[in-house]
Amino acid sequence: MAQRNSVDHSAMRDMNLVLILNTLRAESPLSRAALANITGLNKATVSSMVKELIQNNLVREIGADVSSSDIGRPAINLEPEPEAGYIIGLEIGVDFISIITVNFAIEVVARRFESTARYFNQEAILNRVLFLLQESCEQVQKRQRPLFGIGVGVPGLVDVASGTLLFAPNLNWSNLPLRDMIRAKIDVPVFIANEANLAALGESYFGAGQACDSLLYVSSGVGLGGGIVLNGRLIEGASGFAGEVGHMTVEKDGMECNCGNKGCWETLASQRALFRRVSEAIQQGQPSWMAQMIQDDPSRMSIPLITEAARQKDPVALKALAETGEWLGVGIASLMNVINPQRVIFGGPLWAVHEYLLPSIRETVAQRAWHWVQEGIQIIPAANGEDAAVMGAVAIVYSDVLNKPRRWLE
Numbered sequence: 001m002a003q004r005n006s007v008d009h010s011a012m013r014d015m016n017l018v019l020i021l022n023t024l025r026a027e028s029p030l031s032r033a034a035l036a037n038i039t040g041l042n043k044a045t046v047s048s049m050v051k052e053l054i055q056n057n058l059v060r061e062i063g064a065d066v067s068s069s070d071i072g073r074p075a076i077n078l079e080p081e082p083e084a085g086y087i088i089g090l091e092i093g094v095d096f097i098s099i100i101t102v103n104f105a106i107e108v109v110a111r112r113f114e115s116t117a118r119y120f121n122q123e124a125i126l127n128r129v130l131f132l133l134q135e136s137c138e139q140v141q142k143r144q145r146p147l148f149g150i151g152v153g154v155p156g157l158v159d160v161a162s163g164t165l166l167f168a169p170n171l172n173w174s175n176l177p178l179r180d181m182i183r184a185k186i187d188v189p190v191f192i193a194n195e196a197n198l199a200a201l202g203e204s205y206f207g208a209g210q211a212c213d214s215l216l217y218v219s220s221g222v223g224l225g226g227g228i229v230l231n232g233r234l235i236e237g238a239s240g241f242a243g244e245v246g247h248m249t250v251e252k253d254g255m256e257c258n259c260g261n262k263g264c265w266e267t268l269a270s271q272r273a274l275f276r277r278v279s280e281a282i283q284q285g286q287p288s289w290m291a292q293m294i295q296d297d298p299s300r301m302s303i304p305l306i307t308e309a310a311r312q313k314d315p316v317a318l319k320a321l322a323e324t325g326e327w328l329g330v331g332i333a334s335l336m337n338v339i340n341p342q343r344v345i346f347g348g349p350l351w352a353v354h355e356y357l358l359p360s361i362r363e364t365v366a367q368r369a370w371h372w373v374q375e376g377i378q379i380i381p382a383a384n385g386e387d388a389a390v391m392g393a394v395a396i397v398y399s400d401v402l403n404k405p406r407r408w409l410e
Contacts, residue, residue, distance in 0.1 A: 031075035085146035089393035151393030153195030198392030200227025207383035219348035277320035288316035329364025347382030
């Protein structure tokens, strides 16, 4: 019985540590008295927990709370210690690698972004990924603080439990033991997940989804994906594959998708669909400022080019954006009817043209979604923009530290 009581006490103490850390993350700066008030823990317990967290450099004191009404000396405010440790977030995109390093205050201290157009095969891209990760780890080591972990977002189906990329249709990769490959080089916790799922988590923690109980995130780029967060938790599904919304069939006999199916939402509402609409219009002789820029070379097509054309009121660019936005709205309306989210957040590479896409998206949703699910809903751009996935990769590691702090206490 004594042993069981000891185990119960240890488990309760760990739960209290988690509660305090998560409360400080969401609402700091807070005094010890404010922490006790918010968490419902007694002041002695809070003081004991805070002392342990300060001693182990996860929390710091930052000065007096001048608003405190306590009689006597002012209360001392607390917040997570920025130098407690570092987190690396990585996104392997269809045509790029993005990597950031943040401290425990989620301040970006290092960043790299590289096109992978010059790398012609999977091995070359993965070698570059490992090089950039090792480079980032060396930078953290120079700061002489812990590396809490590495989060990795990839555009495809992931077996989250094993860290295996099962299928990435737009990369043509399959059955890649990505976590094991990284752990063989870098001995820290590594988390692998779908990039859109991570972006949803990142927006929930650090972006447009904060203080939101239920959100739908839609990411449109070369591919199309989504993520769902309910009550602060990412919905992964029975096998971890939830959120693959880009491969919903929206046209029974539509275009062939890279996944092997036909008529996927992705074929009509992605970056490729946008580029295709622009190219077809120019080939048909529709007047466009972009024609002279592309000059029969499809590789010159880019989001910045279409953005500049839209700013110049180019009719081809504006029509292609409107049609792409309409198809995005068709899928979002259906998802809203199923999920009934409080907020819809739009991100991915096409976030760069959200000012041209969102009006068409919202108009289509207004026409197609049940009016009951539209009440009070917001359809807004991702606050982290094109960084949404790497910030999500940070969030999955950050969440692990906050919810399992014991492993980082000396």
